[in-house]
Amino acid sequence: MSSDAAASWRSRAQVLVRRGQECLVIPDQDLFAWSAGLGLPAWQAFAMALAAGILPASLERNFPALGLKEQLRLWHCSALIVGLGGLGGFQATLLARLGIGRLLLADGDAFSLTNLNRQLFATPATLGRNKAVTAAQHLQAVHPALQVVAMDHYLNAANLPAYLAQSQVALDALDSLPARRDLFAAAQAAGVPLVHGAVQGVSCQVTTILPGDGDVYQELYGAAPADAGSPEVLAPIVSLTASLQVQEAVRLLLGRPPAYHRLLAYMDGELGRLELLPLD
Numbered sequence: 001m002s003s004d005a006a007a008s009w010r011s012r013a014q015v016l017v018r019r020g021q022e023c024l025v026i027p028d029q030d031l032f033a034w035s036a037g038l039g040l041p042a043w044q045a046f047a048m049a050l051a052a053g054i055l056p057a058s059l060e061r062n063f064p065a066l067g068l069k070e071q072l073r074l075w076h077c078s079a080l081i082v083g084l085g086g087l088g089g090f091q092a093t094l095l096a097r098l099g100i101g102r103l104l105l106a107d108g109d110a111f112s113l114t115n116l117n118r119q120l121f122a123t124p125a126t127l128g129r130n131k132a133v134t135a136a137q138h139l140q141a142v143h144p145a146l147q148v149v150a151m152d153h154y155l156n157a158a159n160l161p162a163y164l165a166q167s168q169v170a171l172d173a174l175d176s177l178p179a180r181r182d183l184f185a186a187a188q189a190a191g192v193p194l195v196h197g198a199v200q201g202v203s204c205q206v207t208t209i210l211p212g213d214g215d216v217y218q219e220l221y222g223a224a225p226a227d228a229g230s231p232e233v234l235a236p237i238v239s240l241t242a243s244l245q246v247q248e249a250v251r252l253l254l255g256r257p258p259a260y261h262r263l264l265a266y267m268d269g270e271l272g273r274l275e276l277l278p279l280d
Contacts (some may be wrong), residue, residue, distance in 0.1 A: 088173030089120035090242030160186035204270030
């Protein structure tokens with residue numbers, strides 16, 4: 001970025017002081033106008049502003065829980081969400097609003113009436129539409145500077161490596177055990193951290209699988225039948241599970257220690273109790 005552009009942005013920015021820490025904040029519209037005038041993608045303008053120590057206003061409430069260097073790091077990160085139903089819809093929304101700059105969304109399914117009780121992007125207007133494409137359109141409307149790639153097909157052992165190679169973290173939002181087994185194995189082979197989550201009724205589990213951990217799928221699901229049917233799932237436990245997964249994914253992307261590595265975070269929603277169970 002030229003020194004003239006940086007100076008112009010600083011002249012329009014306002015000083016924000018929160019919890020004794022200071023930063024400059026610029027309206028997103030200024031960044032959109034500048035990038036459009038030069039024929040540059042808005043994503044690049046946001047990256048350049050952050051690199052110059054200027055925070056886009058849409059990310060202002062992240063500060064100082066996320067510092068400018070951390071926000072810039074997240075903007076340059078890519079996350080893969082496999083499954084855009086209940087868990088994946090909340091994951092995608094939270095990651096986008098946190099400012100993870102590139103999201104890869106994969107799901108070959110379409111919304112149906114049975115999704116309305118818990119899936120964020122399921123509405124009467126989206127019934128019959130592909131879940132990944134619908135999610136991508138919503139996220140671009142929320143944050144036009146994001147890079148969002150929608151894959152309107154299922155991921156499997158054959159195509160997972162190509163998408164994992166573009167990601168620094170993967171989030172499991174699946175409800176099929178065979179598909180989950182493929183994801184676990186592919187993430188291990190690709191050396192990409194995977195944040196697993198699963199829900200049933202009012203209970204959930206979350207764990208983090210790092211490169212070199214081996215066959216964690218066998219530890220979790222080795223004795224489970226391949227097709228357990230469609231369990232009941234309530235919306236509050238879905239949003240809670242996705243939130244735990246996203247918070248863990250951000251820790252990983254920022255290079256912080258994971259909270260759930262070799263631990264199974266198990267939430268009993270009926271009792272309101274979260275336990276951390278060791279995975280031996």
